[in-house]
Amino acid sequence: MTAAPEPPFTLITTLLPGPDRKRTPAPYHFRVTYRNPDPADCGCVATWEVRGGREEYQVALERPAPGELVWHCSCPDAVYHEDYRNAHHCKHVQGLVGVFETIGNPVRRRAG
Numbered sequence: 001m002t003a004a005p006e007p008p009f010t011l012i013t014t015l016l017p018g019p020d021r022k023r024t025p026a027p028y029h030f031r032v033t034y035r036n037p038d039p040a041d042c043g044c045v046a047t048w049e050v051r052g053g054r055e056e057y058q059v060a061l062e063r064p065a066p067g068e069l070v071w072h073c074s075c076p077d078a079v080y081h082e083d084y085r086n087a088h089h090c091k092h093v094q095g096l097v098g099v100f101e102t103i104g105n106p107v108r109r110r111a112g
């Protein structure tokens with residue numbers, strides 16, 4: 001067993017509907033707190049810490065089986081939509097997925 005390489009420092013900033021009543025777009029910061037060194041592994045793929053709203057939340061990407069991906073978020077919206085299995089209705093997960101679709105790879109992104 002060799003030590004896994006340190007995950008690269010990764011910070012993603014994106015605009016999401018803010019926490020106020022008008023949902024004014026506000027910058028949200030996603031910082032990678034864990035990254036599985038083998039992205040094809042089943043289990044937890046990566047976790048992020050989300051800042052920018054009233055509270056700090058945790059987003060996690062899980063691979064329960066090959067070819068399957070499940071998103072989790074600790075915010076109240078994601079819990080409310082628990083029935084959907086994926087927390088894809090929560091703005092944090094939507095924001096993160098949107099960024100990935102744009103840049104293709106979560107590792108390379110200039111902050112700001």
Ligand SMILES: [Zn+2]
Nearest residue numbers: 073075090092
């Ligand atoms: Zn969320």
